[in-house]
Amino acid sequence: MLKESLEAIMTKMGELANSKTVVGEPIISNNKTIIPLLAVRMGFGSGGGEGNAPQQGVGHGEGGGGGLSVSPTALIIIDEAGVQVYSLAQKGSIAKLVEMIPEVMAKMPKNDGGGSCCC
Numbered sequence: 001m002l003k004e005s006l007e008a009i010m011t012k013m014g015e016l017a018n019s020k021t022v023v024g025e026p027i028i029s030n031n032k033t034i035i036p037l038l039a040v041r042m043g044f045g046s047g048g049g050e051g052n053a054p055q056q057g058v059g060h061g062e063g064g065g066g067g068l069s070v071s072p073t074a075l076i077i078i079d080e081a082g083v084q085v086y087s088l089a090q091k092g093s094i095a096k097l098v099e100m101i102p103e104v105m106a107k108m109p110k111n112d113g114g115g116s117c118c119c
Helices: 002-017 093-107
Strands: 027-029 034-051 055-079 082-087
Touching: 002 034, 002 055
Parallel strands: none
Antiparallel strands: 027 034, 034 055, 055 082
């Protein structure tokens, strides 16, 4: 039973940590492609045991669990000028990402079609 539990945990975590998890879906807007790069961290544990207490009898148990953490580490921006990589590692990832939004938006050409900025 413990072997099956471990195999199920590892299989599910493997499904979650695929290449689309590490390299995010490209975002295309106004001739620019933004590709997020992500760090994936996994951990798991399991255990089992059995015992025999004189008043309670024989018993056994098993258990397992796992965790997965995904965080942004960089952005790849591709446009007609070339490819740029913006690292998010210098500061906290979310803070760095928020700080970069105005810079990235300023580099995008204006949409003269009257629609939204991203369509």
